[in-house]
Amino acid sequence: MRRHLLAVLLLVLCLAVSPMRAAADECPADDPECSGQPQTTGDQGTGSVVTTGVQFPNTDPDSELGTAVSANADCQDCQWAVSPACSDSGPVEGGCAGAMVGCADPQDLRYRVYLRHGDGPWILQGTVCLGPGERPTSVDDIGEAVRARVVNYLPDAHPSFQPRAGGIVNLPTLFAAGESGNLRTAPFDVLGFTVVVTASARWDWTFDRGVSETFTEPGGGYPNQAVSHTYAGPGERQVSVTTIWRAQFTVNGDGPFAVPGPELTKTAGPFTVPVRSAHSELVGG
Numbered sequence: 001m002r003r004h005l006l007a008v009l010l011l012v013l014c015l016a017v018s019p020m021r022a023a024a025d026e027c028p029a030d031d032p033e034c035s036g037q038p039q040t041t042g043d044q045g046t047g048s049v050v051t052t053g054v055q056f057p058n059t060d061p062d063s064e065l066g067t068a069v070s071a072n073a074d075c076q077d078c079q080w081a082v083s084p085a086c087s088d089s090g091p092v093e094g095g096c097a098g099a100m101v102g103c104a105d106p107q108d109l110r111y112r113v114y115l116r117h118g119d120g121p122w123i124l125q126g127t128v129c130l131g132p133g134e135r136p137t138s139v140d141d142i143g144e145a146v147r148a149r150v151v152n153y154l155p156d157a158h159p160s161f162q163p164r165a166g167g168i169v170n171l172p173t174l175f176a177a178g179e180s181g182n183l184r185t186a187p188f189d190v191l192g193f194t195v196v197v198t199a200s201a202r203w204d205w206t207f208d209r210g211v212s213e214t215f216t217e218p219g220g221g222y223p224n225q226a227v228s229h230t231y232a233g234p235g236e237r238q239v240s241v242t243t244i245w246r247a248q249f250t251v252n253g254d255g256p257f258a259v260p261g262p263e264l265t266k267t268a269g270p271f272t273v274p275v276r277s278a279h280s281e282l283v284g285g
Contacts, residue, residue, distance in 0.1 A: 243265065
């Protein structure tokens with residue numbers, strides 16, 4: 001009985017939630033505004049609000065529903081609704097044996113999935129089987145979970161400098177972060193969805209106390225002078241580099257979507273760079 005009570009709840013995912021009729025008798029069949037709108041009973045307070053995108057577990061991306069989800073991945077005025085696939089057009093009060101038919105797992109219920117744009121009519125997009133605890137998931141939900149894990153996929157910098165003996169006053173010292181500026185992960189699972197993360201980097205170098213500069217290239221050894229700094233005097237400098245990653249991800253091939261929150265950072269150092277003065281020397285002929 002609990003599963004049937006849960007089954008009659010309508011989950012609405014949207015950017016700006018438009019009020020939805022709470023009971024079937026509030027939306028009579030002869031009301032033209034209700035054409036195609038799924039009827040529902042029960043508490044609507046469990047709906048979730050998202051800013052963009054929705055993903056349904058166990059959905060073949062090439063199916064009718066998968067195609068609809070992909071086509072509307074960036075939709076900002078979409079509302080999605082799910083209701084048990086009973087014999088009528090929407091959920092009914094009480095039992096709903098029809099919703100249990102047609103899923104490979106006997107624990108799953110089959111749901112109809114509806115979509116509308118703004119205040120337009122609800123249009124059936126297909127069906128999906130959902131098991132206990134499974135629900136349509138917003139891209140924001142997935143993004144938060146991706147953020148918690150993606151830091152483990154980011155490489156560590158291995159900074160170096162040339163000349164290896166140290167910099168020379170008034171000549172450029174060359175630096176290298178020792179990592180690529182682009183990342184693409186192998187597919188991994190997040191909340192039951194297949195996720196791929198891509199990221200691009202920039203580097204904030206601190207060459208001395210209060211002396212910092214940002215680069216879009218990782219730098220390298222001679223003759224690569226993309227990342228360099230010229231010291232005006234001798235002494236030991238404490239140098240560090242912070243890699244700043246801008247990351248995005250796809251969900252079952254849809255997207256890309258930005259990983260939420262601030263950019264991801266990793267810092268290497270500080271490490272010591274000796275800087276020495278150059279001395280001229282007379283050589284006989």
